[in-house]
Amino acid sequence: AQSVAQPEDQVNVAEGNPLTVKCTYSVSGNPYLFWYVQYPNRGLQFLLKYITGDNLVKGSYGFEAEFNKSQTSFHLKKPSALVSDSALYFCAVRDMGPKTSYDKVIFGPGTSLSVIP
Template sequence: AQSVAQPEDQVNVAEGNPLTVKCTYSVSGNPYLFWYVQYPNRGLQFLLKYITGDNLVKGSYGFEAEFNKSQTSFHLKKPSALVSDSALYFCAVRDILGLTGRRALTFGSGTRLQVQP
């Protein structure tokens, strides 16, 4: 089965500083990778995805992610953090479901980003 790991439970960064939220993956075949953000008591909002093409993917709210095949990583980045970026971030891989061959998202454990004023 495919999997994704987020090694940091929490990331703290000062407002205005760059931020990185780490994600590594394990897949057989070509990876479909995603980042989602979740605010308290809300659903998940799609930020960006990597399917194919350029390794640097740009998404919503100024976020970007870099796909690195050799390191099997897909880290989320932003050049200048905002207090409003404080939320829970999930990395996900599109996983194959059992014998059906269908696909659904399998999520990492999540990383809480705290941006201090």
């Protein structure tokens, strides 16, 4: 069965430092991978996606993510964190295997990012 893990409930980083939010996945077919961000009392907003091609994908607000097939990971990164990046981050996967799987996107449990001034 497809699944997504985000091993850290909370990530704290000082403003200006690089940040990484970790994600690993398990699917039966090829993965389509996504990162979303959620600000308080709002719905999720799309940040970036990996479908195929370059393993490093760039997205909104200076975020990027690196796809690593051998480690089944898709970590979110940013070179220099801002206080305004503080939010809840969700990794998600669509399993492009069986038809019964690829209609659905599975979300990880979320990681709360706090950027400290």
